[in-house]
Amino acid sequence: MKYILRHPLTRSAAWRSQRTSCNPRFINTLHQPGDPKVASRRADAPFRLAIIGSGPSGFYTAYRVQSKLPTARIDMYEALPVPFGLVRFGVAPDHPEVKFCINKFDEVARHPNFTYIGNTPIGSESLPFSSLLPNYNAILLSYGASKDKTLNLPGESILSGIHSARAFVGWYNGLPEHRNLNPDLERSDGKAVVIGQGNVALDVARILLTGVDELRKTDITEYALEALSGSKIKEVEVVGRRGPLQAAFTIKEVRELMTLPSVGFEPVPPSIIPQDTSTLPRAKKRLMDTINKGTKSYPLEKNWKLSFFSSPTAFLSSSSNPGQLSHIRFEKTAPVEGTNGDKVVGTGEHKDVYASLAFRSIGYKSEPISGMIEAGIPFDEKKGVVCNTLGRVARPTPEGDIQVPGMYTTGWVRRGPTGIIASTMMDAFDAGDNIVNDWLSGVEFLGEQGDVRMGWEAVKREHSNIGLKAVHWSDWDKIDKAEKERGKKIGKEREKFGTEEEMMAIV
Amino acid sequence: MPPPRGSSILRNLQSQCSNRLFHAGDSIVTRCPRPIPTRSPVQPGAHNRTFTTRTLRPRLPFQSSIYLRQFSTTSYLSHGHLTHPKPGEELKVTFVTKEGNEFTFEVAEGDNLLDIGQAHDLEMEGACGGSCACSTCHVIVEDQEMYDLLEEPDDDENDMLDLAFGLTETSRLGCQVKMKKDIDGLKVKLPAMTRNLQASDFK
Ligand SMILES: Cc1cc2nc3c(=O)[nH]c(=O)nc-3n(C[C@H](O)[C@H](O)[C@H](O)COP(=O)(O)OP(=O)(O)OC[C@H]3O[C@@H](n4cnc5c(N)ncnc54)[C@H](O)[C@@H]3O)c2cc1C
Ligand SMILES: NC(=O)c1ccc[n+]([C@@H]2O[C@H](COP(=O)([O-])OP(=O)(O)OC[C@H]3O[C@@H](n4cnc5c(N)ncnc54)[C@H](OP(=O)(O)O)[C@@H]3O)[C@@H](O)[C@H]2O)c1
Ligand code: FES
Numbered sequence: 001m002k003y004i005l006r007h008p009l010t011r012s013a014a015w016r017s018q019r020t021s022c023n024p025r026f027i028n029t030l031h032q033p034g035d036p037k038v039a040s041r042r043a044d045a046p047f048r049l050a051i052i053g054s055g056p057s058g059f060y061t062a063y064r065v066q067s068k069l070p071t072a073r074i075d076m077y078e079a080l081p082v083p084f085g086l087v088r089f090g091v092a093p094d095h096p097e098v099k100f101c102i103n104k105f106d107e108v109a110r111h112p113n114f115t116y117i118g119n120t121p122i123g124s125e126s127l128p129f130s131s132l133l134p135n136y137n138a139i140l141l142s143y144g145a146s147k148d149k150t151l152n153l154p155g156e157s158i159l160s161g162i163h164s165a166r167a168f169v170g171w172y173n174g175l176p177e178h179r180n181l182n183p184d185l186e187r188s189d190g191k192a193v194v195i196g197q198g199n200v201a202l203d204v205a206r207i208l209l210t211g212v213d214e215l216r217k218t219d220i221t222e223y224a225l226e227a228l229s230g231s232k233i234k235e236v237e238v239v240g241r242r243g244p245l246q247a248a249f250t251i252k253e254v255r256e257l258m259t260l261p262s263v264g265f266e267p268v269p270p271s272i273i274p275q276d277t278s279t280l281p282r283a284k285k286r287l288m289d290t291i292n293k294g295t296k297s298y299p300l301e302k303n304w305k306l307s308f309f310s311s312p313t314a315f316l317s318s319s320s321n322p323g324q325l326s327h328i329r330f331e332k333t334a335p336v337e338g339t340n341g342d343k344v345v346g347t348g349e350h351k352d353v354y355a356s357l358a359f360r361s362i363g364y365k366s367e368p369i370s371g372m373i374e375a376g377i378p379f380d381e382k383k384g385v386v387c388n389t390l391g392r393v394a395r396p397t398p399e400g401d402i403q404v405p406g407m408y409t410t411g412w413v414r415r416g417p418t419g420i421i422a423s424t425m426m427d428a429f430d431a432g433d434n435i436v437n438d439w440l441s442g443v444e445f446l447g448e449q450g451d452v453r454m455g456w457e458a459v460k461r462e463h464s465n466i467g468l469k470a471v472h473w474s475d476w477d478k479i480d481k482a483e484k485e486r487g488k489k490i491g492k493e494r495e496k497f498g499t500e501e502e503m504m505a506i507v
Numbered sequence: 508m509p510p511p512r513g514s515s516i517l518r519n520l521q522s523q524c525s526n527r528l529f530h531a532g533d534s535i536v537t538r539c540p541r542p543i544p545t546r547s548p549v550q551p552g553a554h555n556r557t558f559t560t561r562t563l564r565p566r567l568p569f570q571s572s573i574y575l576r577q578f579s580t581t582s583y584l585s586h587g588h589l590t591h592p593k594p595g596e597e598l599k600v601t602f603v604t605k606e607g608n609e610f611t612f613e614v615a616e617g618d619n620l621l622d623i624g625q626a627h628d629l630e631m632e633g634a635c636g637g638s639c640a641c642s643t644c645h646v647i648v649e650d651q652e653m654y655d656l657l658e659e660p661d662d663d664e665n666d667m668l669d670l671a672f673g674l675t676e677t678s679r680l681g682c683q684v685k686m687k688k689d690i691d692g693l694k695v696k697l698p699a700m701t702r703n704l705q706a707s708d709f710k
Contacts, residue, residue, distance in 0.1 A: 095640065097635045097636065097638035097639075097640040097641075098635055098640050098641065100634065100635045100636035100638065100640075100641075101634040101635070101641075103636070104632075104634070250666075250669065250670060251666045251669055252663075252666040252667065252670075255662065255666060282669065282674070283669035283670075286665065286666075286669060287669075420641075420642075420670060421634055421641060421643075422634065422641050422642045422643045422670065422671075422672070423672065425632065425634060425643060425700075426672060426700060426701055426702050427702070429700050429701040430701045430702055433701060
């Protein structure tokens, strides 16, 4: 099969077959350096790149561009005053080593050709997307996933006691949006259910089960610590709709739960989980063995369990307390033959799990930022990603996909909301390579060839009209220092500010 | 005292300046550690020779004083430091980059592969700072027999290896492999740090 891509600038470029994440067909977009129809650019031609989002994908792309094209001027826009995205607001407080990557990001931010512009959400209500277009040669969309998926089940949005994992994680990690979540952890049944079996689900379970004295040593917020110290949660059930071999969590997170002091693991019935693991691929084998091994004793003071083949159908309350979650109805599922367990179907049999607290942990979700579609950037609503070919924004058309000049994407908004920092980094390095290669090979970017783009110097004139104070890296340094000082007083590495007002007061 | 080192960005710029000058099949032998390790500029067409390093700082594309001042203060952010090998006790380790270039270094017992690679500007990330929590320092031991001589990876390392991209039978995490006498002459490959055009991206 052959697909043809027409590029607005050069149709006869040396095509290379790739696949878009929106359109499962092969398309051709890459202009090879040395393409006779494309005059290459000099490495010192002034290049201005806007990066939207300061998570690992944005920073690792900036790092890659800096190291390949040190003269590139990069402006990074971040909605919040503070940088680092999910490294600050997602990664669990008891994983400080994972956050070490911010040292690299700090180096990137101190590059003389880099400007951090925090407290500046791109989108029409604040700074319109369109105001970036005339001022940059290229824009990188690396704004992650700011929403989360919903189950759309009866009771889900009405009953109290149901939280999204994103909100709960944001709450304990100091995300201003969820500062006032205040989950009720003191209900007498002492049971929480987590729906979904990804690593975020296990983060939630671990934070609920870890002793507060352990958490006190981390950078978890003080208000969360206070709420957790009153917690009556003694049992956490993590429920998946498929089988153990299909679970999305990884072994490190399972092992951490298996080694928590005073926490027992209810063994998974042997009929559900493979007992002979010798023929499984390495990672699955080690994961099944770890689950089968479980904890030394069970039950203990607090316990957790994994339930499989259970798909939620409704959140229900009791007649005595109609506004409060009392139980969750699950339909039992069974693997579809011939799919290796990858697909399941409902069996029609239901069971109720009683718990007054539930966390929905079925994944994050990206949305288009306002003004982006109008600017010609295609968004795949179903997958929740910007349509792209390995990071080059590309519009699907019946004739093939057309690269949108000067537009790039990476990270969770490019691939969907999965992947660890290592995979996000590789993705970002790809984006960085593509940006630099395209630039040097002379293909069309935003504006006319030879335009000098003014970047933040021009955007800031518009920015000053919207009444938001831009936060620069020197300001973040102040917030960072203040947070560390607050932490030091209470024996923690850092005590985060939980509201944007507190952050801005320091600036 | 640890030897003074440039920040990793500085080092990356340097490696970037010098990377272009090397081609597949080049082989470099250097003694380590060096103040700011750099490679001597090579004329185009001269890439079949064997090079040794010089300690001269290369001319950076935009070596402003502000730039150097800012970065010279951030060395605390760099990863662990290398130790000077005692004369006669140098151990050799070779890194093969994704382009096929080989770099051999003489190092001291106890240094780990991540620190060695980073101190010599090789394209090797250590996102978690060598604490066995990220898998970005993945290396592949070339020789099965040499792999068998390494101390076995512990559970933590295996857990991270399970997440490594392009895992092989002889994969290890660079931050967890320390040089020892019995693995003198170790040769490891550095996997690509990008996935461009790799089959797995098409799943
Ligand atoms: C709860 C949780 C725990 C995790 N733990 C680990 C872990 O232990 N180890 C690991 O390796 N990985 C972990 N991950 C995965 C890792 O965090 C992600 O792979 C990574 O952060 C994705 O990077 P990103 O840059 O695409 O998105 P993000 O990190 O989400 O960054 C996006 C940034 O864009 C900003 N933004 C959004 N909209 C706008 C706008 N309109 N204008 C300007 N800025 C905007 C956001 O505020 C944010 O700062 C975890 C993820 C989660 C959710
Ligand atoms: N320590 C770490 O390394 C760490 C920590 C946290 C997060 N992360 C990473 O961050 C990424 C996001 O994690 P995540 O947990 O949010 O997502 P995830 O890994 O994609 O897991 C989502 C889970 O939700 C389930 N699910 C989805 N839709 C559902 C529905 N309608 N009904 C019931 N269950 C449903 C999925 O089941 P199905 O498989 O059946 O769809 C899956 O078990 C992952 O790549 C993760 O590895 C890493
Ligand atoms: S540096 Fe992170 S695992 Fe080695």
